[in-house]
Amino acid sequence: MPLHPDIARALATLPAPPPGPLDPVAMRAAEEAQVPPLEQRLPLHSVEDTIARTPAGEVPVRIYTPVDAEAYGLLVYFHGGAFFLGSLNTHDHVARSLAKETGLKVVSAGYRRAPEAAFPAGLQDCHAVVRWAAENGGRLAWDGTTLAVAGDSSGGTFAAAVAAMAHDEGFDRITHQVLFSPSLDLDFDADRYASLRENAVGYGLETAGLKPFNAFYLDSGADPADPLVSPIKRADLTGLPPALIVTAEHDPLRDEGELYGRRLDEAGVGATVRRYPGAGHGFVQHFSWIPAYHRVFQETAAFLRSRP
Incomplete structure (x- = not known):
């Protein structure tokens, strides 16, 4: 179906990006300026x-x-932002909606970002926060059952990588992984997936922008061939926690997320893949106020209620 009309109208109002190289400081400030005041946020x-x-x-x-x-299941959330944008504040509304709809206590991680922090600093922070949550179950009133990881876009990269790291080190407490429009293959050859061509222009995130937006991370030492950078390159997916993978019809990254879901299924890992029609990349962050897309949080809640 075409791009949702509310999304199309919003995209039409965006100014053209300024010429020259990306300025992380200015872009972060612009994002933070859009964060609503506390009194307007979901209580x-x-x-x-x-x-x-x-x-x-x-x-x-x-x-x-x-x-x-008295007690809660836990969800550890990693915000998106191409590894250099995003913060606890810019994704506060996503974490609030996850908490409200799932009933879980959500721990949002303010991990270190590129380019100031070289790879693997941000990933190490995310992994460490999951271990911290499990080790501080008493303080968090964890009921000892659900311990999910979730992330959107590059946060989905971290969620998938953390699930793999935990498995490899024998930490088996992660029960679910939730990947919203995840970036799972940082080799940005435009011919690798059909969605990179089909959704190349006009839907918000554009294929030509993937390399420059991820350059801060890749130039800091992240190798696209490393499965901790590109989780889809992991050879053996057996033993990973069940996954909910949410994709968007008009997202250049759509096909890598859906392929990852198929590969998980082939490895015997329960994977639920949901494609949201009419949506583009980042709809969970930017357009979940639209009722058709807000239901992603109810769908997440239903997935997290399932037992592995």
């Missing part, structure tokens, strides 16, 4: 900023408690 029982003290260092985290209860 929850509590939202707390704290520090996760981990072997990777001190990682800022924001903990979202949906309701007053």
Whole structure:
């Protein structure tokens, strides 16, 4: 189907990108300027900023408690932003919606970003926060059941990579992985997937922009051939936690997400792939106010209620 009319109207109002190289500082400031004031955000029982003290260092985290209860399942969330954008603030609304709809306590990780922090700093932070959450179950009132990882776009890259890292080190507490429009193959050959050609221009994220937007991360030492950078390149997917992979019809990254789901299924890992029609990349962050797309959070809740 065509791009959703509300998305098309929003994209038509965006100014052309400024000429010259990308400026991380200016782009981050522009993102932060769009964050709504606290009184306009979805209310929850509590939202707390704290520090996760981990072997990777001190990682800022924001903990979202949906309701007053004795115990909760946990969801550790990694925001997107091409590894150099995004923050606890810019994705605060996503974490709030996840907490409200799933009923889980959400721990959002403020990991280090490129280019200031070279690979694998951000990935190490994300991995460490998952271990921290499990080790601090008493403080978080974890009920010892669900421990999910979730992320959108590059945050989905981290979620998939963290699930693999945990499996390889014998940490078997992660019960689910949720990947929203994930970036799973950072080899940006435009002929690798049909969606890179079909959705190359006009849908927000454009194929020609993938290399420059990810250059800060790749130039910091992230090798696209490394399965921790491009999770789809992992040879053996057996033993990973069940996955919900959400893709968008008009996303250049659509096909790599769907291929990853098929490969997980072939490896005996339960994988649910949901393609959202009329949507483009980043709809979970930018357009989940549209009812047809807000249901992604209810679908996530239903997936997380399933037991592996």
